[in-house]
Amino acid sequence: MTLRHALASLLLLGATPSLGAGRIPYGGELRVAHTGPAEPGEPALADSPLEATLLGLLSRPACQLAPDGHASPALARELSRPAPQVVRLTLASPAQATALARAWIRLAGTEAPSPYRALLFPLRGEGRLLSPTGDTLELALGFPWPDMERALCHPALAPPRSVPAALGPFSAVGANTVEARLAWSQGRPYLDRVRLQATDERGLSRLWSNQEAQVALGVLADAGTPSGAALYATYLAWSPRRVPPDFRQAVESALEREDLTRLFVRGPAVPMPNLLPPALLPVSPGARPTPPPTAQAGRKVTLVYDAGNEDQRAVAERLQVRLHDRGYTVALEPLPRAELRARWARGEYELMLHSLLLPPVPGPALAVVLDAAGRKDLLGVELPRIGALPDAAARDTRARERALALAASVPLLPLYAQGLALRAAPEVGGLVFDAQGLPMLDGAWLQPAVTGVPGARR
């Protein structure tokens, strides 16, 4: 924060009477500018923190993780455990129960495969046999998995917004405007409406400095910029049958994770040397592997990456350069995210950049990572051992230990983890991040009677 910004904030605070009889005020329109798409896709593909935030305005999963990690109902009216091996979701209507079951069956089936299907792996039939009864969805577990409820709060498990039964705290009233939903089960948002404006980085900067936006989502990380937990993890995956056995050693020795986060990735990012992000598995200093003894030239590989992810493009180009020194000629192939996931599901890739929004709980996060690594076979071995521990802290510890132990045996190299950073004008209150690292816009409110100060923001 600059001195000018600080002084302007003080002026604004001084000009604001802040009288609200102690209760949070209702009303107003919040202008939000962001660097995401104008319309986020389906939940399993709209999995960057920014897209998940935008999608979450209109469609929420069964539950939501509060900033303290506590799961509270969102789309579901109630989550309960009538028996240790059964999770019961009570929804507002049979249509919602059916929509949720269909969304999960689709995720777990062959139609739209996604690594987030691993979140449903502990269910009997891996989530493919769901059948709601009225407004109730009973989930029978195949083995003890106390983290099931928290896993169900993942944004990828929300129904697609195109389904009429999908509900969020806001409803769309136009191309760029969402309006507070009076009947939202967790309470009507304080704001009357949110006006969204999709733009690029320069546009975001311009809208912010011209005070045309009160919240800027997806800004570059500055000192003091609030950001959510860095759980958007990017990995380099490879197909073991299509690259030489010493590929891991080659790429690890060529990789400078700090350089990636410092020079090539925008927004708040941290190097990720382990299978789980530092937010879930603290980093301990490790020795850098030595390069393979002889770097053979002429090895050709193709690296596919997400065409809609600018960070992935920059990282792919960097890997191309670094691997060249190790004797690899890397061809780059950008693909739409849906096509990328389809290629992942079919195993049709040599190298692939994989970005995943991991749940903020080590056990379910490890499940998603193992599936993304193409080691779904490990889920049936690892998850029951983790779920057998009744104590949550012990489960988290076991998941971390297994992540460290399995790191060398999965064809996946962790690169970096990102969070979502935002800027909010002084008149915006109540804007906090949930445990998933997403800003809770439904809890935001506007200070009454704020008068702008020209040039207050930079």
Added chain:
Amino acid sequence: MSRALAAALLLAALPAPAAQTPAPPPAATTAPATPALERLAQAVATDVRAMKPEAPVALHLSGATPELRRAFGTLLASRLASAGLAPFVLEMLEAPSPEAAETLAREQGARALVRLSLSVEAGELRARGDAFGTWVNFWSGRTAPRAPSPAAAIAQAVEADAAALALAAVEPPRTPTPAPEEPRPLRLLGAVLARLPSPPAALAAGDLDGDGKDEVAVLTAHAVHVFTAEGSLLAERSLDMLPPGPAPTREPFGALAVLSGPPRLAAWSTRFAHGEVLTLENGALRGVSRIEAVPLGPDARGSFVPGQTAFAPEVRLGTGEQRLAVTSRITTFSAANSRVLLVHPDGSASFFSQPSVAPVPLSGLGAGSALGDLDGDGTPELLTTSPELQPSPDALRVFKTNGSEPTAHEPLWQGSLPSGRALSVVTANLDGDKRREVVVGLTKPDGTGELFLLRQGAP
């Protein structure tokens, strides 16, 4: 010194709530298990034993009320006796000051003296003072020099409870005076009455069990709890069997009233589609009937603003023929002795000295506002919290209502509240006297709730 300056000094003397030792929230809605006096006696006894005094030990207590001193002296002496220190308590009449206590302790053969001053401040019961050896060498002559040991300073504090507050608030017997005496200045002492697993949505008070003392009822988002005057949980009832409401609020909000006639509770949380009338029978709350109008008070009905923590700007009084209509939404309703207070979300308020006359506009009121007779003069005072959105700490102010504009004058009393947002206030007759006590509902930063009791302290 003006009252405002005195109040400012009092506020300054109070420790910041953030500096207070936070107590872990209990799982159930109960007051702390061990009474505050016993906890303080145990803490002080531990300090005294640690300095290894020689028996017998004399105790001198000052400050607070005689009842509080006696109760604490009894408990402390019991604990020191258990440790073999043969304690005895010096009477205030014989030793009116701590200095006089030293001489008296020597005269009565004590080998050590513990001098403590007791007080209830900022929700804490405190004991501060010193302890030292009183044995004097025969060859010292007429002077009585202090021995190098034992010697220690003692400063202990525990969170006060309703029982300690009751002892600290006992009024000394009044001597009959022919001349009209000046009204006793208001001085409120506070302590935690009970903890709640979730924030309070509304408060009410009334004699639900016919014992002549009010019970305190609390509505949370999903339940109703009833507490005794001492802070014990008397009954609770989940409202989850009610159908969900069409427009719930993000924050807990609702209305709760003790209905007259056979005492019943009327409760309605915005989480649910309708309210419920409850009776207290054999220590349990039982649903009697459903209600379709929001119970703002025993004889007042209103309606919610859908989805918001506010009531519609019209109140029906009595059988519904009399209506109070104001221009903006209401966040708080309170009535006492035919006076009515409606607080609006922007911190303004409409004060009706009679329901039939035009309201007096007020400003600078908080959502935690209520009318109640705190000094027993037959006229209710106006109590209100801070009007700010995020005060730190929140404060309670008490104004007289017999002037033209109550909040234009300096408050009768003001003091800071523990950490948290104070959004509901109610007055209650917890001890059967003419002066009502104050119960503040706090939303704590950790998402739990708390009832904070304030009652008149001894002068």
